[in-house]
Amino acid sequence: MGLAEPSARQIQGWLVSRLAEELRIAAEQIDVREPFAQYGVDSVIAVGLSGELEDWLGIALAPTVLWDYPTVASLADYLANEYHRAGVTR
Amino acid sequence: MSADLLTHEAVDAPTLVDLLRERACRHPDRLLFTFLADGDTVEASLTCYELEQRAQAIATTLRQTVAPGGRALLLYPSGLEFISAFFGCLYAGVVAVPAYPPHPARLERTLPRLLAILSDARPQIGLTTAAILPLVEPFAELYPNFRSLAWRATDTIALTLTEQWADPGLNAETVALLQYTSGSTATPKGVVVTHGNLMHNLGMIQRGFDATSEDIILGWLPLYHDMGLIGQVLQPVYIGAQCFLMSPAAFLQRPVRWLQAISRHRATGSGGPNFAYELCVRKVTPEQRAALDLSCWRRAFNGAEPVRHETLERFATVFAPAGFRREAFYPCYGLAEATLFVAGDHGRGHVTVRTIDRAALGRGMAVDASEGEASLPLVSSGQPAPELTLLIVDPQTRLPCEPGHIGEVWITGPSVARGYWDNPEETRRTFEAYLADESTGPFLRTGDTGFVKNGELFVTGRLKDLIIIRGVNHYPQDIEATVEGCHPALRPNSGAAFSVEVGGEERLVVIHEVEAQAEGLDLDAVVASIKQAVAARHDVQVYAIRLLRPGGILKTTSGKIQRGACKASFLAGTLETV
Numbered sequence: 001m002g003l004a005e006p007s008a009r010q011i012q013g014w015l016v017s018r019l020a021e022e023l024r025i026a027a028e029q030i031d032v033r034e035p036f037a038q039y040g041v042d043s044v045i046a047v048g049l050s051g052e053l054e055d056w057l058g059i060a061l062a063p064t065v066l067w068d069y070p071t072v073a074s075l076a077d078y079l080a081n082e083y084h085r086a087g088v089t090r
Numbered sequence: 091m092s093a094d095l096l097t098h099e100a101v102d103a104p105t106l107v108d109l110l111r112e113r114a115c116r117h118p119d120r121l122l123f124t125f126l127a128d129g130d131t132v133e134a135s136l137t138c139y140e141l142e143q144r145a146q147a148i149a150t151t152l153r154q155t156v157a158p159g160g161r162a163l164l165l166y167p168s169g170l171e172f173i174s175a176f177f178g179c180l181y182a183g184v185v186a187v188p189a190y191p192p193h194p195a196r197l198e199r200t201l202p203r204l205l206a207i208l209s210d211a212r213p214q215i216g217l218t219t220a221a222i223l224p225l226v227e228p229f230a231e232l233y234p235n236f237r238s239l240a241w242r243a244t245d246t247i248a249l250t251l252t253e254q255w256a257d258p259g260l261n262a263e264t265v266a267l268l269q270y271t272s273g274s275t276a277t278p279k280g281v282v283v284t285h286g287n288l289m290h291n292l293g294m295i296q297r298g299f300d301a302t303s304e305d306i307i308l309g310w311l312p313l314y315h316d317m318g319l320i321g322q323v324l325q326p327v328y329i330g331a332q333c334f335l336m337s338p339a340a341f342l343q344r345p346v347r348w349l350q351a352i353s354r355h356r357a358t359g360s361g362g363p364n365f366a367y368e369l370c371v372r373k374v375t376p377e378q379r380a381a382l383d384l385s386c387w388r389r390a391f392n393g394a395e396p397v398r399h400e401t402l403e404r405f406a407t408v409f410a411p412a413g414f415r416r417e418a419f420y421p422c423y424g425l426a427e428a429t430l431f432v433a434g435d436h437g438r439g440h441v442t443v444r445t446i447d448r449a450a451l452g453r454g455m456a457v458d459a460s461e462g463e464a465s466l467p468l469v470s471s472g473q474p475a476p477e478l479t480l481l482i483v484d485p486q487t488r489l490p491c492e493p494g495h496i497g498e499v500w501i502t503g504p505s506v507a508r509g510y511w512d513n514p515e516e517t518r519r520t521f522e523a524y525l526a527d528e529s530t531g532p533f534l535r536t537g538d539t540g541f542v543k544n545g546e547l548f549v550t551g552r553l554k555d556l557i558i559i560r561g562v563n564h565y566p567q568d569i570e571a572t573v574e575g576c577h578p579a580l581r582p583n584s585g586a587a588f589s590v591e592v593g594g595e596e597r598l599v600v601i602h603e604v605e606a607q608a609e610g611l612d613l614d615a616v617v618a619s620i621k622q623a624v625a626a627r628h629d630v631q632v633y634a635i636r637l638l639r640p641g642g643i644l645k646t647t648s649g650k651i652q653r654g655a656c657k658a659s660f661l662a663g664t665l666e667t668v
Binding site for chain 1: 344
């Protein structure tokens with residue numbers, strides 16, 4: 001993979017910057033504890049980001065992962081855990 | 091050759107049951123459907139014979155509880171079981187009502203529409219898969235609409251029942267399906283589609299696309315929607331061609347999967363709404379592009395939302411090195427009320443684009459723009475199918491428009507559906523329009539505006555205020571109701587939702603009045619509530635929100651919201667915001 005195990009904080013950073021890009025708003029406007037829906041994340045963006053996260057982290061994710069973990073903070077925690085678990089079994 | 095023979099034989103079948111029976115009898119081992127899990131690995135497949143066997147077994151089970159003419163709700167995830175169940179309904183003479191299973195994490199958005207469909211269609215049975223069944227059964231306790239519904243998983247029905255199947259004796263007038271893609275969330279309208287409508291429209295599509303049994307169809311569109319159901323499920327059966335399917339989620343996760351599957355399976359016919367092409371341009375990397383060979387792609391159809399000239403240009407340029415041919419673009423126009431297909435470019439190998447004068451367009455005239463004038467490139471939706479009569483009509487005078495004038499698109503012909511289910515008033519308004527002479531008709535009023543130039547249809551907009559974003563229709567009154575209910579400071583019946591074009595795409599604008607006495611109101615909190623509620627219920631990102639003083643929303647004397655005037659004020663920057 002060549003990817004050092006990313007921390008939840010790094011994943012948060014990635015999510016905030018990608019969301020800001022997709023939503024065409026400033027990264028500072030995104031509060032990691034507010035639900036994605038508050039920023040108008042629709043299914044095209046949400047499902048698209050699940051695919052990009054799979055590519056980046058090399059783990060399999062449900063297309064609905066952004067609804068199951070509906071904030072930047074909760075999603076990043078989940079992803080960091082999943083990444084760690086996948087690494088342990090690899 | 092045999093392929094042509096097969097195509098011509100199909101035209102004689104009066105119903106889809108006759109059609110599949112013929113296919114299963116003559117070409118039992120021909121592979122019809124292959125489902126690609128994650129858009130990649132083959133998960134399941136169905137030959138003509140296998141599909142008929144599944145349909146007969148499901149039909150036999152259905153007939154134990156539902157009489158011919160009854161209705162069955164189809165609640166399936168993307169996959170081949172939906173196809174078996176759909177044909178199962180037809181083989182039982184039962185009307186299929188396709189819908190989409192609500193996602194547990196997103197009930198707020200998906201459930202209200204399903205509940206409204208249930209109370210409108212009043213199906214006797216709900217069909218689904220064994221995996222979904224435990225998710226939907228508990229709904230009966232929560233929602234009265236579900237209580238009268240018996241549920242049945244079709245993927246566990248034994249094939250041994252096939253032998254007991256009895257032909258329900260259908261004809262072209264038999265209703266095949268209720269298509270719920272029209273109407274607002276609160277009052278959905280089910281288009282009543284007969285076997286005759288479907289067979290007629292499938293014939294038009296086949297001729298319009300020059301399709302044969304040697305075509306290879308590939309798609310990711312949702313199968314409960316008219317474009318997915320008719321284009322990707324029924325058309326392959328009609329022409330006897332192989333079809334590869336993947337889920338919409340597989341495409342949205344990685345748009346490149348769509349193009350990779352076309353390249354790998356040498357697909358000739360595939361398409362979707364304009365945004366799908368846009369996503370590919372944005373998200374497919376140069377390395378991924380280098381591995382694609384799209385030279386097989388003969389018909390890249392683009393429909394269900396306005397076709398953008400810039401998108402076609404960008405896609406053609408970006409994917410030309412991957413073998414994509416610009417001539418493959420196939421912009422088309424259609425609607426569920428006309429079964430599906432109405433117009434599509436065919437056989438000329440190029441897409442006509444007219445550069446129209448914007449100022450003249452605002453006055454209802456289609457005039458080619460002269461140098462230096464503000465202009466709008468409009469992509470032709472192709473030629474109206476010769477089997478239909480299409481007129482451009484002035485909706486006020488009900489007289490056909492003079493050439494060069496923009497009017498409402500009116501259609502008549504055997505593809506026009508029978509009407510809206512159990513809704514005589516809306517049926518009369520939409521399906522039974524007559525010209526001013528009161529004798530020429532009846533016509534279907536599409537609600538779309540456009541003009542015809544050199545035999546080609548150009549769609550310019552909507553007569554009503556329908557908002558189309560990413561191929562999905564949104565009714566402004568639905569969004570306005572959501573907004574009104576999301577924060578106590580928002581005044582009732584005092585908001586407008588409309589779309590504006592930003593950077594080549596439709597974006598949603600919400601304007602709403604706030605209460606005068608709301609001193610010290612946290613405006614940011616109101617804006618956040620609106621964004622969250624609209625995204626949660628309608629799956630749309632609000633592009634702009636303006637909060638107005640009481641009286642700021644323009645209304646008619648009878649109190650109806652004037653969305654057009656509100657939009658003009660928004661664009662002119664003259665709204666009086668708080």
